[in-house]
Amino acid sequence: MADKPKLAVWKFASCDGCQLTLLDCEDELLAVADAITIANFPEASRAVLDGPYDVSLVEGSITTAHDRERLEAVREQSGLLIAIGACATAGGIQALRNFADVRAFTDMVYAHPEYISTLETSTPLSAHVRVDMELRGCPINKAQLLEVVSALLNGRKPNVPQGSVCIECKMRGTPCIMVAHGTPCLGPVTHAGCGAICPAYNRGCYACFGPMERPNTASLAHHLGALGVADDAVQRLFRTYNASAPEFRREGDRHGGGA
């Protein structure tokens, strides 16, 4: 194939976990490399091919003015820009700074905070540039990533369901741990994609994939209260990897004694 599509992977404020998901596609990676030219993939190789790129997978949130400029450059050079992971789609765990004073943190952590140049907030890519598609998760799901890449290569619509984690949980036949054991679970408001892993291991869903389409967080929060979850704990449940996703942010703000 003379004109294999060029794919680039970019990193902003993030842990690299989502990029590693791509690297983790060991068996499939050869086929990926066959079908596309990997123009930039910091976790795999230092070589960088010049743009433009057909597809950019972008990991990480925007936390510095420099990154904002870098993202704009990536956008300009990319046909399709796909945000991958909770950082890129919602600001990530580092968006907890959005609820506090970032200077207090830098003063606490760094010997010379004056050298730190950072924005007040951690924001998703969509706050800065046009994003063509978002792939949720902390980290993203390998099968979903491959699905999106094969869909793009074959010119078809990717199958990425928007409904709740509960639907995946029921399809795999897991007994509902919230109903059967009273374990708090965010599955009913969380975007599908992980395959409902945690309830299958007796853990409530942590909402790694962020809010589902039109989540009714208020009704679930009310029920969590009825299960005995304290109000500040309800707030903490909504303030994790997707704390700054608008629907979770609003719900979190309603709990924890007005904090």
Place this chain on the structure above:
Amino acid sequence: MTATTNKAGVISRDSLEGLFDALIARDYVPVGPTVREGVIVLDELRGVDDLPEGWTEDQDAATYRLMRRADAALFGFNNGQHAWKPYLFPPKAKLWEAEKTPDGGFSMRETPDAAKAFAFIGVRPCDLHAIQVQDAVFMAEQNTDPLYARRRRKAFTVVIQCGQAAKTCFCTSMDTGPRADGGFDLALTEILDADRHSFVVEAGSAAGASVLAEIPHSEARPDDLAAAEACTKRAVDQMGRTLDTTGVKDLLYGSYESRRWADLERRCLACGNCTMVCPTCFCTTVEDVTDLSGTHAERWRHWESCYTTDFSYIHGGSVRPTIRSRYRQWLVHKLATWQDQFGTSGCVGCGRCITWCPVGIDLTEEVRLIRDSERKKDAADGHVQEHPHASD
């Protein structure tokens, strides 16, 4: 009411293993209730030892707790989260696959279903009705679903007549239980008192009779039949919920603008759990997948729910963007449109959607509230309003 009881037999607790032996010898995979992960699930069973002996459960809206019984009943509980649905209508099924050919075309291959014949052991009467409701959906003359039809025709059904009812049960309202009079291969009623632990058994088909012939059993005596009848009565007396089905179709057709839907907008999570656990819900979506090289494609069918917006997405967006419109779709289909579509109710009163709704939305209560609110509205329209709408 039952001519079949004349031919009823009695299998002792200790001879029940013979049922498994006979079924396994006929190459059936026995499936039935067993305790796993702190609940009673349906799973493949090896024999009587896998049954939930001495277990029961306490269930109500949004809560289920497994508990010990004081006795050693084998079927002393009601419906759990699992219905038989996934065995006949799997959550995910590959419909076909295709390979690109060198000439630029492609060749298609059907993917035959390899599942063995299931023997369902311990089907509650409401669930037997649910299977019959799905038969009408999947085995209609004009459009038979080959996967469902194949599995269903091969399946062997052992009903367990209910001797107790959960707080969430309302089969008596839906006329689906607590006793099934036919439609099974075998039906058992568990009799457990001070001096006996046995099963009154009826055969409902030739296959059932031939299996029964291999299980040690005696002829039922009048006191066995009286004990079985007492079981049914106990279940009727314990029935936890009721749903007034009088004119429910017209009621719901006339309630599209009911103010009750706004309340559901607030409470319902649109999580889809009710549709997943419902033994009659049958909606699916079809997805095409390809491999990275683009030489291999597959078509999959999987369960879908009217609570997702993907499900009602047409060009330009979902036709049911609000949660209230999705709950309304579900309820009105289940209890009203289903009647026009298939000639039966889509609800058999199993109570699963009540127990397994994470926030305990109870359709029997919602119908009651819609009825009340429409009555008040009629009264208001006729200017004979007695109750002001203060509490709505």
